[in-house]
Amino acid sequence: MSQFDVTVIGSGPGGYVAAIRAAQLGFKTAIIEKYSTLGGTCLNVGCIPSKALLDSSEHFENAKHNFAGHGIIINEPQADIVRMIERKNEVIKQNTDGISYLMNKNKITVFEGVGSFESATQIKITKNDGSSEIIESKYTIIATGSKPSSLPFITLDKERVITSTEALNLKEIPKHLVVIGGGVIGLELGSVYLRLGAQVTVVEFMDKIIPGMDGALSKELTKVLKKQGMKFMLSTAVSAVERNGDTVKITAKDKKGEEVVVEGDYCLVSVGRKPYTDGLALEKAGVELDERGRVKVNDHLQTNVANIYAIGDVIKGAMLAHKAEEEGVFVAETLAGQKPHINYNLIPGVVYTWPEVAGVGKTEEQLKEEGVAYKVGSFPMRALGRSRASGDVDGLVKIIADEKTDEVLGMHIVGARAADLIAEGVIAMEFRASAEDIARSSHAHPTYAEAIKEAALDATAKRPIHM
Numbered sequence: 001m002s003q004f005d006v007t008v009i010g011s012g013p014g015g016y017v018a019a020i021r022a023a024q025l026g027f028k029t030a031i032i033e034k035y036s037t038l039g040g041t042c043l044n045v046g047c048i049p050s051k052a053l054l055d056s057s058e059h060f061e062n063a064k065h066n067f068a069g070h071g072i073i074i075n076e077p078q079a080d081i082v083r084m085i086e087r088k089n090e091v092i093k094q095n096t097d098g099i100s101y102l103m104n105k106n107k108i109t110v111f112e113g114v115g116s117f118e119s120a121t122q123i124k125i126t127k128n129d130g131s132s133e134i135i136e137s138k139y140t141i142i143a144t145g146s147k148p149s150s151l152p153f154i155t156l157d158k159e160r161v162i163t164s165t166e167a168l169n170l171k172e173i174p175k176h177l178v179v180i181g182g183g184v185i186g187l188e189l190g191s192v193y194l195r196l197g198a199q200v201t202v203v204e205f206m207d208k209i210i211p212g213m214d215g216a217l218s219k220e221l222t223k224v225l226k227k228q229g230m231k232f233m234l235s236t237a238v239s240a241v242e243r244n245g246d247t248v249k250i251t252a253k254d255k256k257g258e259e260v261v262v263e264g265d266y267c268l269v270s271v272g273r274k275p276y277t278d279g280l281a282l283e284k285a286g287v288e289l290d291e292r293g294r295v296k297v298n299d300h301l302q303t304n305v306a307n308i309y310a311i312g313d314v315i316k317g318a319m320l321a322h323k324a325e326e327e328g329v330f331v332a333e334t335l336a337g338q339k340p341h342i343n344y345n346l347i348p349g350v351v352y353t354w355p356e357v358a359g360v361g362k363t364e365e366q367l368k369e370e371g372v373a374y375k376v377g378s379f380p381m382r383a384l385g386r387s388r389a390s391g392d393v394d395g396l397v398k399i400i401a402d403e404k405t406d407e408v409l410g411m412h413i414v415g416a417r418a419a420d421l422i423a424e425g426v427i428a429m430e431f432r433a434s435a436e437d438i439a440r441s442s443h444a445h446p447t448y449a450e451a452i453k454e455a456a457l458d459a460t461a462k463r464p465i466h467m
């Protein structure tokens with residue numbers, strides 16, 4: 001029987017990063033993945049493919065609507081969805097091949113098959129052809145991720161009533177895509193098809209989209225997406241989804257309790273994701289789940305069984321690739337006797353619409369609820385020379401600082417390249433910078449990042465320069 005120091009079950013961003021860090025630290029490491037490609041949800045049906053389609057559809061949108069303004073005259077562009085999907089698959093392959101290369105380079109043994117516990121130290125790997133082998137491991141890290149969730153009354157036929165996985169592989173551009181759920185995934189994939197010419201209606205139960213993010217971002221994004229043509233039905237509770245041939249009928253109740261019906265040719269159900277533990281036989285190792293089906297862990301990400309840890313989407317916390325990665329490193333370093341730390345307040349959240357949306361730290365709503373005295377500075381993107389040059393004038397930067405100490409407590413951005421810009425907020429807050437520290441740091445001109453400096457100036461002293 002093969003023996004390992006560390007075995008990771010699942011090769012998503014949590015699992016493969018945990019395996020690499022464990023190998024770097026000198027552990028004899030194995031990783032088990034049930035699919036033939038590594039990289040998990042993120043690389044195969046999540047972060048990377050969605051960004052590939054977002055980028056392709058953004059090029060199309062620019063060619064259609066923005067090139068002429070820049071003095072580039074082309075014939076009416078056509079969207080070739082088949083080629084876009086093909087390119088997306090090429091991007092996936094480059095990335096998943098990259099993970100195989102990294103496994104090889106770090107001398108990590110890769111097992112293809114479903115991993116299931118035989119005991120706390122023995123794991124069975126069952127291959128597609130039914131054959132199996134058992135390995136022994138001193139430590140195991142569960143990194144089995146998540147799957148799309150649905151509503152009890154919805155039948156996902158995966159043709160017309162679909163999840164994000166199918167939405168990343170459509171063979172035609174929908175005429176009318178109805179998106180149930182105004183969260184990150186729904187808005188990103190809604191944006192893809194909106195840009196390609198579909199009518200897109202978002203039905204959201206709450207009274208705003210991206211409800212977990214700062215209210216200013218939700219408001220600004222709603223305004224911009226409406227301008228782009230996306231329709232919203234907020235405070236609307238879906239009660240039935242019926243497919244009839246090529247039509248999908250969505251019945252819901254609006255905030256007055258009146259029945260509303262919307263029909264489309266596709267319905268994307270993006271109401272969140274649920275932890276995935278099927279097939280793990282956790283009971284054979286004695287690993288407990290919490291009330292929401294997540295693997296229960298303590299502050300060291302250790303389960304109730306001392307040598308078994310869990311990370312990523314399968315445990316509590318934000319379902320984000322970079323959160324899973326931090327946890328992968330955390331567990332490997334813990335096993336090596338180090339004392340790693342994760343500041344969960346500083347895991348940034350991003351929405352890759354255009355403009356992008358990003359936030360880190362506390363929202364204004366959270367600070368109000370916690371009774372913390374704060375001050376706010378903000379700066380509109382349209383006041384920047386860089387934004388005018390590129391034509392990306394929508395959005396703003398909002399910085400929240402402690403009223404007395406000036407320490408930055410939150411940074412929230414809607415704007416071009418917000419996903420990249422938010423790193424400045426993360427670093428500032430990791431080092432407990434004040435708004436004045438940011439305001440007094442030189443920011444290259446012309447850049448979108450200048451809006452951060454200006455918002456910090458506004459927060460600390462109410463004296464932005466370019467307003």
Ligand SMILES: Cc1cc2nc3c(=O)[nH]c(=O)nc-3n(C[C@H](O)[C@H](O)[C@H](O)COP(=O)(O)OP(=O)(O)OC[C@H]3O[C@@H](n4cnc5c(N)ncnc54)[C@H](O)[C@@H]3O)c2cc1C
Pocket residue numbers: 009010011012013014015032033034035039040041042043045046047048050113114115116143144145146164185276278279280311312313314319320321322323324352
């Ligand atoms: C459309 C979409 C877009 C997204 N975009 C972003 C984004 O832009 N940024 C971001 O941070 N996050 C994004 N996410 C979320 C991100 O994909 C997840 O948070 C991340 O993949 C979680 O990583 P993980 O390692 O915990 O699990 P996963 O990536 O889900 O990987 C788990 C792996 O475990 C395997 N597995 C499960 N059970 C077994 C078993 N018993 N044996 C062997 N293998 C098993 C699965 O096959 C899978 O490969 C997106 C998700 C979706 C769906």
